[in-house]
Amino acid sequence: MRLLETLGELGGSARLSELADAVGSSRSTVHGVLDTLVEMGYVTRERTRYVLGHRLALAAHPARTRADALRRAFAPALRAFNESCGENCFLTVPGGTRAYLTLDALDGEGRALRLPANARRDALTTSAAGKIFLANDTALATRLRGARRISHALDAELATIGAAGYALDVQASERDLNCVALPLRLRGRVVAALSASGPATRLDPAFMRRLAKRSMRDLFNLVKV
Structure with missing residues (x-):
């Protein structure tokens, strides 16, 4: 949830390093959570950036x-x-x-x-x-x-x-x-x-x-x- 909130605060799109720095966790930890969110559709991957997914809007x-x-x-x-x-x-x-x-x-x-x-x-x-x-x-x-x-x-x-x-x-x-x-x-x-x-x-x-x-x-x- 903190990652999703942080993505929103960063305009809905951010690099892995930006997210890791913002939440104060290692890149490997954040990468693992993001992979799960991507699989569930709450986040999508666009080249080197992670973007809030459409499923999040539907759920909200x-x-x-x-x-x-x-x-x-x-x-x-x-x-x-x-x-x-x-x-x-x-x-x-x-x-x-x-x-x-x-x-x-x-x-x-x-x-x-x-x-x-x-x-x-x-x-x-x-x-x-x-x-x-x-x-x-x-x-x-x-x-x-x-x-x-x-x-x-x-x-x-x-x-x-x-x-x-x-x-x-x-x-x-x-x-x-x-x-x-x-x-x-x-x-x-x-x-x-x-x-x-x-x-x-x-x-x-x-x-x-x-x-x-x-x-x-x-x-x-x-x-x-």
Whole structure:
């Protein structure tokens, strides 16, 4: 899976040496895995380069369909949240135990933000959106506790997030950048998060708390579908 992700990050085509360097494995190990992926059709060989195969696109089609459905369902919430705060806003979904993924984004003026081809990945334990997923997914939080990636302070914060209904990131992920996030529910289950990020001078904690509380009230019918 790491090789497939790396191929995507490299534009869908790369030499063996490039892939080995990128994943930090020997060429012989990477070559063996690539041979298996070629046999299965997930990668093809074009002279000296390995290229993502068509079978991968076919296998991913149901996931793309679900992602498109989430974009459509929560597009009004993303737009309304963006208009209410005037900052960069993001629609995000869980992406495993180390990151979340960004499906859609708007800049401070409501224009679409271009996302990388493999979507954006950010840490779960520091970002506001990541903490929304941890606070609402018991199994995910349990796995991270087992890996000792959740501190006592974060555990207490997750309990607070669960009660308050929103999460803050006060320069924890990036210096001078603050973020606020809200859960998005589909038939009662948290499936995504809505977040806004901006300079700490504009998005101070007091403002973010007011924004979150106002948004939960004003966007009630948009964040729960």
